[in-house]
Amino acid sequence: METAVQAQTGARERILTSSYDLFLARGVRAVGVNEIIAAAGVAKASFYSHFPSKDDLVLAFFERRESVFTVGYLTAESQRRADTPRDQLMAIFEIFDEWFHTPGFTGCPYIRALLENGPGQPLGAASLAYIEETRTNVRDAATLMGLTDPDDFAYCWLVILQGAIVSGVGIDPDSAARIRTLGEMLISLHTPAL
CATH class of the missing domain: 1.10.357.10 (Tetracycline Repressor, domain 2)
Known part of the structure; x- marks a missing residue:
């Protein structure tokens, strides 16, 4: 069973991994937060708990x-x-x-x-x-x-x-x-x- 810490770490890593490929492909300005959230499969609150901006x-x-x-x-x-x-x-x-x-x-x-x-x-x-x-x-x-x-x-x-x-x-x-x-x-x- 996944602990809360593992879930948090997993969400942060999914966000970073998803955004990595998007940023490389299109640049940091062209990629929006909502697109990253969708690609990472995380909730908006989870995104902002790991990355305030x-x-x-x-x-x-x-x-x-x-x-x-x-x-x-x-x-x-x-x-x-x-x-x-x-x-x-x-x-x-x-x-x-x-x-x-x-x-x-x-x-x-x-x-x-x-x-x-x-x-x-x-x-x-x-x-x-x-x-x-x-x-x-x-x-x-x-x-x-x-x-x-x-x-x-x-x-x-x-x-x-x-x-x-x-x-x-x-x-x-x-x-x-x-x-x-x-x-x-x-x-x-x-x-x-x-």
Whole structure:
């Protein structure tokens, strides 16, 4: 027999799981609370007991996405494919190429939420925080690689990756493979002269 705690946990997880797929497919703005409630099979009161607002649910979605995709897939896969920080960064282009060719690819939910909400809104600010964390990780890799101006490198690296993602959504699914050369050039540009 299910306890009240298990039922509550189950409802929260159903809400988060249902919204995860909906948010990925259509973005956070296009998906309404009533649609999530119906997809999760929960009562409205149950939804609001777990997530006082839709923004709270979106923030939980962001956390889940970072855990599942960024850390659990992208970072883990780049480390599996390569041993050095340089090669791990370059592996991102191959991983992105595979991601962009996945049926139903809809881009990055953080970029999408930032564009939908703007940087001054809570969800836009949360998206920016994720992007900043990614930039910090790239800067750390650049420092380990001994590159000049790791801050500039990380900023430019993210511009390249974000451009590839945006281009990959319906414009050019081969964009990651196309810009790999730009990644190599950026590393060369920041490599100290011998």
